[in-house]
Each structure stands twice: as structure tokens, then as C-alpha cells.
Amino acid sequence: MDFLPGANRVQEGDFEHPPISATGKDVIIIGGGDTGADCLGTSHRHGAASVHQFEIMPRPPDARPDANPWPTWPMIYRVSSAHEEGGEREYSINTVRFVGDQDGNVAGLDTVRVEQVVHDGRATFQPVAGSEQHFPAQMVLLAMGFTGPESGPLIDQFGVDLDARSNVARDDSWTTNVEGVFVAGDMGRGQSLIVWAIAEGRSAAAAVDRWLMGDTELPSPITPTDVPQR
Numbered sequence: 001m002d003f004l005p006g007a008n009r010v011q012e013g014d015f016e017h018p019p020i021s022a023t024g025k026d027v028i029i030i031g032g033g034d035t036g037a038d039c040l041g042t043s044h045r046h047g048a049a050s051v052h053q054f055e056i057m058p059r060p061p062d063a064r065p066d067a068n069p070w071p072t073w074p075m076i077y078r079v080s081s082a083h084e085e086g087g088e089r090e091y092s093i094n095t096v097r098f099v100g101d102q103d104g105n106v107a108g109l110d111t112v113r114v115e116q117v118v119h120d121g122r123a124t125f126q127p128v129a130g131s132e133q134h135f136p137a138q139m140v141l142l143a144m145g146f147t148g149p150e151s152g153p154l155i156d157q158f159g160v161d162l163d164a165r166s167n168v169a170r171d172d173s174w175t176t177n178v179e180g181v182f183v184a185g186d187m188g189r190g191q192s193l194i195v196w197a198i199a200e201g202r203s204a205a206a207a208v209d210r211w212l213m214g215d216t217e218l219p220s221p222i223t224p225t226d227v228p229q230r
């Protein structure tokens with residue numbers, strides 16, 4: 001969120017140059033998801049010298065495994081339009097340390113390949129002996145996912161409860177544990193998509209109207225527990 005908005009604002013004409021530029025740099029993106037792909041595409045557009053995207057999980061298979069049958073979402077290897085523009089995708093890799101230059105700037109990452117081991121249903125990543133590797137990098141972008149709403153005065157002073165995934169907990173009426181405080185979007189659902197945020201916002205608005213007026217004519221397209229049917 002430090003890197004991408006500035007790049008977008010150059011496209012909007014707000015800035016002549018991006019506040020953080022990847023031009024001429026070896027870039028490593030830690031995180032193999034969609035935000036990582038946004039960072040990869042943007043780094044290429046800036047004219048990065050090289051771009052690597054690290055993913056701790058193994059490379060997904062090209063075709064559905066038996067354990068992932070239709071109609072579940074296929075967990076297969078995908079190439080986004082950003083990936084078609086270049087870059088190297090590294091899988092089963094973990095960062096061991098950031099290596100700095102004499103001025104304290106990042107100069108590279110020490111990494112190790114990892115093997116995913118599942119114990120009691122919980123996945124851990126064990127380093128593979130002898131797989132240590134150094135990657136030069138003058139820019140490292142962290143794209144490892146939303147880990148819940150930021151803690152701080154807003155959440156603390158409202159006194160709202162969090163759920164087990166550190167999102168703001170809510171009931172079927174979009175209400176938190178605090179009377180008159182409602183929650184919608186990523187704050188309650190966790191990392192998601194714009195379509196869900198829009199549908200949640202509309203549904204929560206209907207719930208607020210019902211709470212204020214006793215009834216509502218506003219549309220309520222979804223409930224808090226609806227999940228994508230891809």
C-alpha cells in the first residue's frame with residue numbers, strides 16, 4: 001500500500017514520477033497472490049532490472065488433483081496478465097534474512113526452500129537442507145496478505161470484539177457486540193473482493209435502517225455468512 005497507490009496516481013496525472021520507483025532495481029515481491037501480481041506488473045512498467053515473486057506454498061498443479069473435484073474452485077497454476085509480461089515466480093521458498101549494504105539499504109535476501117509438512121491438520125514449513133540461496137534486491141515488496149483490521153484507537157475505543165481470524169466479529173444483522181456499531185466489508189469478512197464489499201455495504205445499510213426505523217425497504221443482497229459460489 002506504500003508502492004501501488006503512488007504508481008496509480010502517476011497514471012491519474014497526480015504525480016509526474018512515482019514516489020517509490022522500481023526503475024533499474026532488482027525487485028523481489030514476497031507473496032504470490034493477486035496483490036503480488038499487481039506489484040510485479042507495476043515493477044515491470046517502472047522498468048525494473050529484474051523481478052522475482054516468492055511464494056512459500058508449492059507450485060500448484062496444472063490440472064485439478066483428485067482431492068479438488070468440480071464444483072470446488074480449481075486450485076491450479078494460473079498465469080495472470082501481469083505474469084505474461086515477465087518475471088520469475090519462485091515457489092516453496094522462505095526468506096531467512098534481509099541483507100543490507102554499508103548504508104543500511106536492502107541489498108538482497110537470503111532464502112531457503114521449504115517443504116510443507118502437515119501435523120494434526122496444521123501446515124508448517126520445514127527448511128530443506130542445502131537449498132540456501134541469495135537473491136540480490138534493491139527493492140523488496142511485502143504482499144503477504146491482509147491479516148485483519150489494524151489495531152489501534154478506533155477498534156479499542158469502540159470496544160468491539162474480534163473473531164478467531166482477527167476480523168471484527170458480527171452477528172446475522174451485521175452488528176458487533178457494541179449496540180449501534182455495525183461492520184461490513186474486509187473489516188468483518190477479512191481479505192476479500194470489491195463485489196463483496198459493495199454487497200456487504202448495501203446489506204449493512206439495510207440492517208442499520210431496520211435498527212433505526214424498525215423496518216427497511218433497502219435491498220439486502222447477502223448475509224454475513226454467505227460465501228462465494230465460484
Ligand SMILES: Cc1cc2nc3c(=O)[nH]c(=O)nc-3n(C[C@H](O)[C@H](O)[C@H](O)COP(=O)(O)OP(=O)(O)OC[C@H]3O[C@@H](n4cnc5c(N)ncnc54)[C@H](O)[C@@H]3O)c2cc1C
Nearest residue numbers: 001004034035038154184185186187191192193194195197
Ligand atoms: C493491493 C490490493 C489489490 C486489490 N485488488 C483487487 C482486485 O483487483 N479486485 C477486487 O475485487 N479486490 C481487490 N482488492 C481487495 C479490495 O480492495 C477490498 O476487498 C475492498 O476494497 C474492501 O472494501 P472495504 O470497503 O471493506 O474496505 P476499504 O476499501 O479498505 O475501505 C475502507 C476505508 O475506510 C477508511 N478508513 C480507515 N480508518 C478510518 C477511520 N478511522 N475513519 C474513517 N475512515 C477510515 C480507509 O481509508 C478506506 O478508505 C485488492 C486489495 C489490495 C490491498
